[in-house]
Amino acid sequence: MERQVSNIILAGFSATGKSFVGREVARRLSWGFVDTDEEIVKQAGKPISEIFQQDGEAKFRGLERHMIKKACQQKKTVIAIGGGAIVDSQNYKLLARNGLIICLEAKPETIYQRLFRDAASTPETEVRPLLSDNNPLERITNIKASRQPYYAKAHWTVHTDDLSISEVAEEVVRAWELLREVYPERDSSVTSLPQNDKKRRASAHHNDKGKGRNDTDKDIACEVKTTTQNYPIFVGYGLLDKLGEKIKQTGLSGTVNIISDETVFSIYGHKVGEIVKHAGFEVNSFVVPPGEATKNTDFANRIYDFLVEHRAERDDILIALGGGMVGDLAGFVAATFLRGVPWIQVPTSLLAMVDASIGGKVGVNHPRGKNLIGAFYQPNFVLADCQTLTTLSQRELTSGWAEVIKYGLILDEEFFKFLKTNAAMLMKLEPDVLTQAVARSAAIKAQVVTEDEKEKGKRTLLNYGHTIAHGLEAATQYRQFLHGEAVAIGMVGAGKLSQRLGFLSPAKAKQHQSLLQRFDLPVSFSKIDLTDVERAMELDKKARGGVIRWVLLENIGKAVIHSSVPRQDVLAVLQELLQP
Ligand SMILES: NC(=O)c1ccc[n+]([C@@H]2O[C@H](COP(=O)([O-])OP(=O)(O)OC[C@H]3O[C@@H](n4cnc5c(N)ncnc54)[C@H](O)[C@@H]3O)[C@@H](O)[C@H]2O)c1
Numbered sequence: 001m002e003r004q005v006s007n008i009i010l011a012g013f014s015a016t017g018k019s020f021v022g023r024e025v026a027r028r029l030s031w032g033f034v035d036t037d038e039e040i041v042k043q044a045g046k047p048i049s050e051i052f053q054q055d056g057e058a059k060f061r062g063l064e065r066h067m068i069k070k071a072c073q074q075k076k077t078v079i080a081i082g083g084g085a086i087v088d089s090q091n092y093k094l095l096a097r098n099g100l101i102i103c104l105e106a107k108p109e110t111i112y113q114r115l116f117r118d119a120a121s122t123p124e125t126e127v128r129p130l131l132s133d134n135n136p137l138e139r140i141t142n143i144k145a146s147r148q149p150y151y152a153k154a155h156w157t158v159h160t161d162d163l164s165i166s167e168v169a170e171e172v173v174r175a176w177e178l179l180r181e182v183y184p185e186r187d188s189s190v191t192s193l194p195q196n197d198k199k200r201r202a203s204a205h206h207n208d209k210g211k212g213r214n215d216t217d218k219d220i221a222c223e224v225k226t227t228t229q230n231y232p233i234f235v236g237y238g239l240l241d242k243l244g245e246k247i248k249q250t251g252l253s254g255t256v257n258i259i260s261d262e263t264v265f266s267i268y269g270h271k272v273g274e275i276v277k278h279a280g281f282e283v284n285s286f287v288v289p290p291g292e293a294t295k296n297t298d299f300a301n302r303i304y305d306f307l308v309e310h311r312a313e314r315d316d317i318l319i320a321l322g323g324g325m326v327g328d329l330a331g332f333v334a335a336t337f338l339r340g341v342p343w344i345q346v347p348t349s350l351l352a353m354v355d356a357s358i359g360g361k362v363g364v365n366h367p368r369g370k371n372l373i374g375a376f377y378q379p380n381f382v383l384a385d386c387q388t389l390t391t392l393s394q395r396e397l398t399s400g401w402a403e404v405i406k407y408g409l410i411l412d413e414e415f416f417k418f419l420k421t422n423a424a425m426l427m428k429l430e431p432d433v434l435t436q437a438v439a440r441s442a443a444i445k446a447q448v449v450t451e452d453e454k455e456k457g458k459r460t461l462l463n464y465g466h467t468i469a470h471g472l473e474a475a476t477q478y479r480q481f482l483h484g485e486a487v488a489i490g491m492v493g494a495g496k497l498s499q500r501l502g503f504l505s506p507a508k509a510k511q512h513q514s515l516l517q518r519f520d521l522p523v524s525f526s527k528i529d530l531t532d533v534e535r536a537m538e539l540d541k542k543a544r545g546g547v548i549r550w551v552l553l554e555n556i557g558k559a560v561i562h563s564s565v566p567r568q569d570v571l572a573v574l575q576e577l578l579q580p
């Protein structure tokens, strides 16, 4: 079978520049160019808005499918497709088999601006009606959010916000040069995640050029883009060896201060120190006791003292080597010491790799509540070496899988299937699938954070299962469950609630629960007073502004937010979760 990619497919929301970029890429490669929307207009003899109005969307989608089929028969052609085309699974399969799918991304604000600025010249597309909406930005945001899981299936993504058409074209050509021999895969069945480890590495992160990092670094699983910083997440097996080199490539030059806990430091501290020294850095270390009790201002102070003693300066670097506790604590110190110093996350627990290390939330606990003191402070990069998971305790590992499964449940059905198919190998930490699962989880979290850095919208979806989980954790004074265990039970609860309210089919709810069980996660609890759980949930609700924003599932891979879930339904579900 031919392994060479024969076409380039440009997908993405309207106004991301697919047509212009497509033409430019075709010119550079001396290839053909097809814009399926334009072809539809030619064939129908009328603009798309009229097809929508007069013949209905179904008719348009039929024409679109036909044009995509036709275009896929070409070779050496750049094919620009309509913004909603990739949502259709038949289209997607066909396109994925016949070319390298590159998604052109842009923030809703950028799209909005471009649509208004270019309103006159925008080709007739389904997006026209958006402009006459009362709140066009919100509409764009919503429609785009609903399509995001489909855009995420592209083999590569280019973020176009700060790029000119020719720069985007350059990125597309670069992606093609890098991946042309890899895609399409022979059979991209669910047993592997072919697009995962190459996907998103390309996202053009303009702001970081010049810092000497190689943008096509093959260890990059994804990138986080925020208002303050864009940075890569490296995921690999045995990747610690490259830590020193990566720090150098990032352009950092100060003294390195490794912050770790006793357990992790006793296993990896020496090794990491040597690797970093070998890259030419001076190294100091500070080690704290393991466990959540250390995550407080007292230990933050001790780290400040240590930094002051070592006369640390603004360009000196902190490395958080450990699980989420160390990441939150060291990150908090990095955010505050000298008003912020560079820092690097080296997560060593599964939970930290797929969740805590991504997104820049740092902080410490207060005697009156968890994570009450903190900030958003992004690291310079995250480096996750999946090999370190081989020393993590079984219970911590199992608990970490809950957050991994969560990503599949809320946003990525394909990933859910991957986890199901590969459960046995994943639990044995088989390097290849393990790395894929961590990389995909990190990419999903990174994407959500990129879209919603300060937790105003989409980031809420990550709270799936967490409402009940927080209730259970608090009702048991954080002593009975590891976080992931509580989340697993909470997700089963949220799944049951989704089913009860008619969102999720019983069959899907069952699949949901089975996968958690497959990973040895708990799906019920016993000997806890439901009134305690409910009271804890009420307190949590107060702390979150008086409403519980329930994250529910409409399907596996599709979460929605509901603020008005009747109390009796919640109670009934808690009752179901309680084993006598
Ligand atoms: N910042 C965020 O966005 C965010 C998100 C989720 C959780 N968190 C925080 O993360 C923390 C929980 O993270 P965690 O579960 O990683 O806890 P943790 O850091 O306490 O690590 C759990 C245990 O595993 C040990 N350990 C870690 N890596 C190991 C390895 N490779 N080999 C052997 N032992 C290892 C640690 O020493 C510790 O005893 C909590 O404080 C939570 O609030 C933060």
Ligand SMILES: [Zn+2]
Binding pocket: 355, 403, 466, 483, 487
């Ligand atoms: Zn969580």
